[in-house]
Every structure is written in C-alpha cells, then in structure tokens.
Amino acid sequence: MSKQIQWFPGHMAKARREISEKIKLIDIVIELVDARAPLSSKNPMFDQICNNKPRLIVMTKKDLADERVTNKWIEYFKKKNIDAICVNLKNFNEYQLVINISKEILKEKMEREAKRGLKPRAMRAMVLGIPNVGKSTFINRLAKRKATVTGNRPGVTKAQQIIRVDKDFELFDTPGVLWPRFEDINIARNIALIGSIKQDILPLDELFIYAVKYLEAVYPKRVMDRYDIEIDFNDDWVEKAYDDIAKNRKIKPVRGYTDYDRVMEVFFNDIFDGSMGKITWERPDDTL
The missing domain is CATH 1.10.1580.10 (Conserved Hypothetical Protein Ylqf; Chain: A; domain 2)
Known part of the structure; x- marks a missing residue:
C-alpha cells in the first residue's frame, strides 16, 4: 500500500464541525470501536474534540474478533484507566449494560446537580465512531425502533439526531467520521480489513x-x-x-x-x- 488513503466525504467534514459545536451539551461520549482493531478504529480526532468529557469505549463486533485478544484489549484499556466494554451487537442484554455503565459513570455528576437544586433531566450521550463499526445498529437496538438507516457499507449514516432511550437517557447520534488521511500504513490496513473504508479507493x-x-x-x-x-x-x-x-x-x-x-x-x-x-x-x- 504505497499511497496514502484519503477519504473524507463532505458530510463527514460537516459532522466534525457540528460535533465540536455541540459537545458542550453532552454529558458523556460513547465511542464505538471495532473489536478486531480497537486502536486503529479509535479516531484520534475524537480525543481533540471531546476534550475532558467522560467517555465509555464500546468494542463492537465481539462475535467476529479473536476472544483471547479481546480480553487482552479490555485489560489494556483498564490499565490506562479507560472505561471499556466489549459487546455483541446481536445480544440485546449487552446494550442495556452499556446504558447502565454510562449512568454509573455519570452518577456523581447528576447527584451534584441535584444538590445544587437543578431540575432533574435526562442524561445525554453522544455516540461516536468511524464508519461501519455498528453504530446504526447500536442506536436502533437501544431506541427499540429503526431510528437510523443501517447497512454494511461505511458512511451510511449521514444525519445527526437525538434519540430518547428512556426517561433518564438520550443519545445524540452522529455520522461516522474518519480523519482526512492515514499517516500510519498499519492503521490504514487495519481499517480496510474491518470494512471501514470503501473498497473502490483501496x-x-x-x-x-x-x-x-x-x-x-x-x-x-x-x-x-x-x-x-x-x-x-x-x-x-x-x-x-x-x-x-x-x-x-x-x-x-x-x-x-x-x-x-x-x-x-x-x-x-x-x-x-x-x-x-x-x-x-x-x-x-x-x-x-
């Protein structure tokens, strides 16, 4: 792979701007990564945009990844004090676990707001992820309806929307966002091999x-x-x-x-x- 891979459609550039503008409205970031390439599918751009927001990394497609290596990745994130969970998108019970963990992470913040006399409100999470990590499926299952268009092609979700999960939790969906170019050849290869780049540009x-x-x-x-x-x-x-x-x-x-x-x-x-x-x-x- 001698040339750099560049893929940054216009709707992705727009999404990046909107994420930057609306991040202040969010309580927690749920970042989806692919368990087959957890670091390569973790967009470094999100670290810059999300700043100091609480974050939960959700490793998707557990059923396609090597379980032994997946366990090593969970330990890797744990040692770095990063909240992380690995899920099978076909198992609904694991979706609820993501919400429960997110609520636990935000528990102290919500208690502080209550002590200050602020009106009770739904926690708001922003769901981020590069294309084809299963974000649309994740959103749809949590919302218990077809809230976004799903497919196996990267970049299929192109509109931001707020989705009510329950009375205490809302999800802010965004299109998948890739960085403009891959400087590391191994990252480019890994992203290609999990299907997060359109094949016709490779x-x-x-x-x-x-x-x-x-x-x-x-x-x-x-x-x-x-x-x-x-x-x-x-x-x-x-x-x-x-x-x-x-x-x-x-x-x-x-x-x-x-x-x-x-x-x-x-x-x-x-x-x-x-x-x-x-x-x-x-x-x-x-x-x-």
Missing part, C-alpha cells in the same frame, strides 16, 4: 498480499483450510493463490484469465462476514 492487490501473510503468520492454515489450497511464499505465490482460490470457488475466467477482482471480492467478504474465522488485526503488544 489498492486491493497490496491489501490481499498483506492479509494473506498476516493470516498465515498469526492464524496459520486459515486461508489454506478455507479454500483447500497450499501457499508457498515463493516469488510467484500471489498469482498462484489467485488461481487456486478462483478454482476452489469456481470463479469464471475473464477472456481466458483468472478474474482477480472477483477473487479479491470473495476473499475480503470471507474476512468481513467471519467465514475465515474470528480474526483480530492488532494486539496490545503491538503498541509497546
């Missing part, structure tokens, strides 16, 4: 090579077992891998040649939907 051939090498190093035999192929990292292994995957998945040739684009589409979809198994693309040890 050098997918380079990402394919990186992903295969990573999987063989960290999760040996995943690729081989999925496609019933052998990978020998010699000079021409990439072309052979394309051909073998195409043969296994019965991908039709184009003008007599292997359809590399279709092979990569199948490969990355197998990663995104969990068909390749539970995968985490970074570990706390990588930060040392």
Whole structure:
C-alpha cells in the first residue's frame, strides 16, 4: 500500500464541525470501536474534540474478533484507566449494560446537580465512531425502533439526531467520521480489513498480499483450510493463490484469465462476514 488513503466525504467534514459545536451539551461520549482493531478504529480526532468529557469505549463486533485478544484489549484499556466494554451487537442484554455503565459513570455528576437544586433531566450521550463499526445498529437496538438507516457499507449514516432511550437517557447520534488521511500504513490496513473504508479507493492487490501473510503468520492454515489450497511464499505465490482460490470457488475466467477482482471480492467478504474465522488485526503488544 504505497499511497496514502484519503477519504473524507463532505458530510463527514460537516459532522466534525457540528460535533465540536455541540459537545458542550453532552454529558458523556460513547465511542464505538471495532473489536478486531480497537486502536486503529479509535479516531484520534475524537480525543481533540471531546476534550475532558467522560467517555465509555464500546468494542463492537465481539462475535467476529479473536476472544483471547479481546480480553487482552479490555485489560489494556483498564490499565490506562479507560472505561471499556466489549459487546455483541446481536445480544440485546449487552446494550442495556452499556446504558447502565454510562449512568454509573455519570452518577456523581447528576447527584451534584441535584444538590445544587437543578431540575432533574435526562442524561445525554453522544455516540461516536468511524464508519461501519455498528453504530446504526447500536442506536436502533437501544431506541427499540429503526431510528437510523443501517447497512454494511461505511458512511451510511449521514444525519445527526437525538434519540430518547428512556426517561433518564438520550443519545445524540452522529455520522461516522474518519480523519482526512492515514499517516500510519498499519492503521490504514487495519481499517480496510474491518470494512471501514470503501473498497473502490483501496489498492486491493497490496491489501490481499498483506492479509494473506498476516493470516498465515498469526492464524496459520486459515486461508489454506478455507479454500483447500497450499501457499508457498515463493516469488510467484500471489498469482498462484489467485488461481487456486478462483478454482476452489469456481470463479469464471475473464477472456481466458483468472478474474482477480472477483477473487479479491470473495476473499475480503470471507474476512468481513467471519467465514475465515474470528480474526483480530492488532494486539496490545503491538503498541509497546
């Protein structure tokens, strides 16, 4: 991946400005990150915008991440005195746990307001996250209705709205926001491999090579077992891998040649939907 990835649609620039303007109205920030890449999917821009607001990090897509590594990440955040929880977006009980923890974090603040004679009010949380970390699903489940448009494509939520969860808690939703460019190549790769960047702006051939090498190093035999192929990292292994995957998945040739684009589409979809198994693309040890 030789070039920098830049993706900052106009609605994201607008969202950043609105977040900065409205953060003073918020009691707590609920920041969603992807459990498969908790640091790479944690936008450093939010640290600047949210300043000293109380924050709860919610690691989503637990069901797609390596559970052993997820537990290490929870310990990592705990050591840094960061409130964090990992959830399965398909389990409604875990959504309520997020609200309960948020209320506990804000308990002292609300008690101080009561002692000052302020009128009781609903706590207001701002939900932040980069595209495709499950933010729309999170909002919809909490609101018990289809409050936002959901989908598997990054950037699908494009409007800010306030959603009442219960009489004591409101959510302020925002579109996913990415920083304008990725200075760190590993962050760019991780974000791509969890599906948070539109594929048509990526050098997918380079990402394919990186992903295969990573999987063989960290999760040996995943690729081989999925496609019933052998990978020998010699000079021409990439072309052979394309051909073998195409043969296994019965991908039709184009003008007599292997359809590399279709092979990569199948490969990355197998990663995104969990068909390749539970995968985490970074570990706390990588930060040392």
